[in-house]
Amino acid sequence: MKARYIRISTPDQKLERQLIKQHTGEKLFIDICSGSIPFNERAEGQRLLKDMDLNYVSVHAIDRLGRNLLDILMTLQHFDDHGIKLKVENLGIESLVDGKPNPAFKLIVSVLANIAEMERNTMLERQREGIDIAKAKGKYKGRVRGSKESREQILAKYPTVIKRLKEGQSLRNTAKLCDVSLGTVQKVKFTLKKESV
Known part of the structure; x- marks a missing residue:
């Protein structure tokens, strides 16, 4: 049985690019979450690993x-332990050749996985630098440590979280989707409960 794994970071991102080479009869596993979440902690990642x-x-x-x-x-x-062949489409390369591990695949994937990790670390570093610069200019909009937001502020800030909770999504799914x-x-769920009391 063939499967296709898709991950997008936010619900408003498009899936089409990852579905271009989809084949008929493939099982689809789609996660909406950050790439920093370990594969075996994602809802669809777990389902795929157990299939x-x-x-x-x-x-x-x-x-x-x-x-x-x-993690990668x-x-x-x-996948190797369970005899599952992995194809990385943008490289046109597969993990197994005639049932044996493909050494070129392991080398290329290790390099690319390292680059993906470096990109994430660079992004986080730029974010921290941006916050530091904004703080130095007195323009940082973050909440002051120890201060509290009002109920109205919390509810106004997270409308998509409220929507997902009202749809009956679990706390973890809501966190991933939003x-x-x-x-x-x-915090939002607690605030909603207080409002309805």
């Missing part, structure tokens, strides 16, 4: 599996 019928998995690019080198290598090891922390979702 014993799979022998072939396609991904558009290696960073769809994650942006952490160790662990996922690849799981790209916020689990703590934020818990």
